[in-house]
Amino acid sequence: MSPWKPARPGDPVAAIDTPALVLDLDAFERNLRRMAQALAGSGVRLRAHAKSHKCPEIARLQMAHGAVGICCQKVGEAAVFVDAGIPDVLVTNQVVGEAKVRRLAQLARRARIGVLADHPEQVRAYAAAARAAGAELDVYVEVDVGAGRCGVAPGEEAVRLALQIADSAPLRFAGLQCYHGPAQHLRQPHERQAAIASATALARATRDAIVARGLEVPRITGAGTGTFVHERDSGVFDELQAGSYVFLDADYGANEAGAGDVAFEHALFVRTAVLSHATPTRAVVDAGLKASSVDSGLPRVWQRPGLRYVKAADEHGTLAVDEGTTVALGETLLLVPGHCDPTVNLYDDLVCIRGDVVEAVWPIAARGALL
Amino acid sequence: MSPWKPARPGDPVAAIDTPALVLDLDAFERNLRRMAQALAGSGVRLRAHAKSHKCPEIARLQMAHGAVGICCQKVGEAAVFVDAGIPDVLVTNQVVGEAKVRRLAQLARRARIGVLADHPEQVRAYAAAARAAGAELDVYVEVDVGAGRCGVAPGEEAVRLALQIADSAPLRFAGLQCYHGPAQHLRQPHERQAAIASATALARATRDAIVARGLEVPRITGAGTGTFVHERDSGVFDELQAGSYVFLDADYGANEAGAGDVAFEHALFVRTAVLSHATPTRAVVDAGLKASSVDSGLPRVWQRPGLRYVKAADEHGTLAVDEGTTVALGETLLLVPGHCDPTVNLYDDLVCIRGDVVEAVWPIAARGALL
Numbered sequence: 001m002s003p004w005k006p007a008r009p010g011d012p013v014a015a016i017d018t019p020a021l022v023l024d025l026d027a028f029e030r031n032l033r034r035m036a037q038a039l040a041g042s043g044v045r046l047r048a049h050a051k052s053h054k055c056p057e058i059a060r061l062q063m064a065h066g067a068v069g070i071c072c073q074k075v076g077e078a079a080v081f082v083d084a085g086i087p088d089v090l091v092t093n094q095v096v097g098e099a100k101v102r103r104l105a106q107l108a109r110r111a112r113i114g115v116l117a118d119h120p121e122q123v124r125a126y127a128a129a130a131r132a133a134g135a136e137l138d139v140y141v142e143v144d145v146g147a148g149r150c151g152v153a154p155g156e157e158a159v160r161l162a163l164q165i166a167d168s169a170p171l172r173f174a175g176l177q178c179y180h181g182p183a184q185h186l187r188q189p190h191e192r193q194a195a196i197a198s199a200t201a202l203a204r205a206t207r208d209a210i211v212a213r214g215l216e217v218p219r220i221t222g223a224g225t226g227t228f229v230h231e232r233d234s235g236v237f238d239e240l241q242a243g244s245y246v247f248l249d250a251d252y253g254a255n256e257a258g259a260g261d262v263a264f265e266h267a268l269f270v271r272t273a274v275l276s277h278a279t280p281t282r283a284v285v286d287a288g289l290k291a292s293s294v295d296s297g298l299p300r301v302w303q304r305p306g307l308r309y310v311k312a313a314d315e316h317g318t319l320a321v322d323e324g325t326t327v328a329l330g331e332t333l334l335l336v337p338g339h340c341d342p343t344v345n346l347y348d349d350l351v352c353i354r355g356d357v358v359e360a361v362w363p364i365a366a367r368g369a370l371l
Numbered sequence: 372m373s374p375w376k377p378a379r380p381g382d383p384v385a386a387i388d389t390p391a392l393v394l395d396l397d398a399f400e401r402n403l404r405r406m407a408q409a410l411a412g413s414g415v416r417l418r419a420h421a422k423s424h425k426c427p428e429i430a431r432l433q434m435a436h437g438a439v440g441i442c443c444q445k446v447g448e449a450a451v452f453v454d455a456g457i458p459d460v461l462v463t464n465q466v467v468g469e470a471k472v473r474r475l476a477q478l479a480r481r482a483r484i485g486v487l488a489d490h491p492e493q494v495r496a497y498a499a500a501a502r503a504a505g506a507e508l509d510v511y512v513e514v515d516v517g518a519g520r521c522g523v524a525p526g527e528e529a530v531r532l533a534l535q536i537a538d539s540a541p542l543r544f545a546g547l548q549c550y551h552g553p554a555q556h557l558r559q560p561h562e563r564q565a566a567i568a569s570a571t572a573l574a575r576a577t578r579d580a581i582v583a584r585g586l587e588v589p590r591i592t593g594a595g596t597g598t599f600v601h602e603r604d605s606g607v608f609d610e611l612q613a614g615s616y617v618f619l620d621a622d623y624g625a626n627e628a629g630a631g632d633v634a635f636e637h638a639l640f641v642r643t644a645v646l647s648h649a650t651p652t653r654a655v656v657d658a659g660l661k662a663s664s665v666d667s668g669l670p671r672v673w674q675r676p677g678l679r680y681v682k683a684a685d686e687h688g689t690l691a692v693d694e695g696t697t698v699a700l701g702e703t704l705l706l707v708p709g710h711c712d713p714t715v716n717l718y719d720d721l722v723c724i725r726g727d728v729v730e731a732v733w734p735i736a737a738r739g740a741l742l
Contacts, residue, residue, distance in 0.1 A: 003454075097644055282520075342661055
């Protein structure tokens, strides 16, 4: 890892070394409040997704703003958050492999832990590990409600798996995972609404089929930053798994807002400096692929007209400089990352600023927790 | 970081946890020898690029196979390698910002350190920092020989900068950086050859223009894994900066080989496991965007016909399963990453295997060294 930190609390923002991952605390806190307000009185709870931030300080603030727990994607992430005192973690993923399942069950001795299943073999492995650990595990059936990735088909296949879980003490059948990932970035509001209407219908029908077999469905969970208002209003979903709302990356920022959508604002930036400006039409910054993930598009230059980020190499970002725009060597800029989750995963530290001052440096404690 | 390691020395390969970054030591060592053989007797030296591997153990083996030193892109990377005992490091980048330049100059008290310039301001800053540190610095003029990123124009602009460096003790004018990045991945051999012929002509003309002003040009450095045979044979280049040759990623593997090219082999893999297989035509593995960078294309499934990696999400990779191919839940696969450099940067450890046994686990010590 880097032998140096990009900043220390109390530093002026101008002194932050580059490239650094920067959180604008005022904007971030407004995003936390906007989510809390959007869910107030709805009867639907937030279970914030921590894969976006991997940072225990943020998880604690989400809990303080009403989240009932967090989601993770990896057992290693879950361990970091349990170690940090988060009492309720759902691993929104299938966990496969003897070592991982054993570790998952051991975590369940220290916190409430949930996990997904979409195959009978997983349920058998979870049950054996939970018994060996002397722990209870919440197990959700993942239903493919349109994402086309993991998950059993809605209806009878989900019913069979739910019944298997309910019969596999010390597992608890906890409900249905009905996440529609691709719907999050449909650009038009009516497209997102239609996708979630369809997902909701499949979730409802599956729930009803399970209830008809005499088994209660404690909760239905899903949703992300792009669609959560629809799951909130569905009458079917109980918990929402939005994560990116705390940061708002460029990809989410490119969604067209619908009438009922919540206006989050960009709070996460890559601070970068111009290291080369050898021709008038081109400048090169010190933030490339290893400083801002480009899987969902290039980063956008923030509030600096006349500059566009046009190409990323490992450690270089090339900016096109419009005619009439001047740039200074060493000048610092902010970039809005294309995709927050894999960008956060590149950094050890989140430099938290308020106004012109660095207020805190938060460890990204679950960075690289791949197992 | 991950609370657990994916493997320990002595473990069977079958016990490596997933996802893990795996180095096939036999293939890797063959690649080291192939490069040494390709340069033997040429009078051209390897200065291996360590941005690809960020791993001191690999740098030491490159030196043992004849490399005269290494390249880095960041001062923080250089510090990791100097700390590890590498005596000669060239930062193939412009370094801008008071803290970074000061650290660079301080490193130059402990090792031979080089750096690039493409602007007079950088030269003034390097000189002031070197004087303050009581250190000497090798400074190269970066010349844009076709890459269109950093670098002054060939000819008179480079001459002026070289003369400025030579007049700025304790800086040493060390030569010309003439790297043609985009040429590395031109798919056809004749395209790569033509691009380097053009770069060579520009490098030669610039060198001759500097020599005509009475200044020696100690060395001309550049090249990468895709083109180094042409720089080797150019009669102009003295040092070669190939890095990816130790691993050979899928993007380099997609280059058509020319008559004189050296056949490196894939030595770097992401070991991954199937975590979901809910439909016959689809399987999902535990290596997504945070386990294999997709900026240069998706990873390729290695030696497992009938499976194709078709989509990456944060923590999921979706495989298309051909008709007639069977896959088991929990089955492990190897992926060849699309782009080795940013993929290596996602991991803390490199699991080194020989045959069926884990021989070593090498820290990727400069992972995340962004500053």
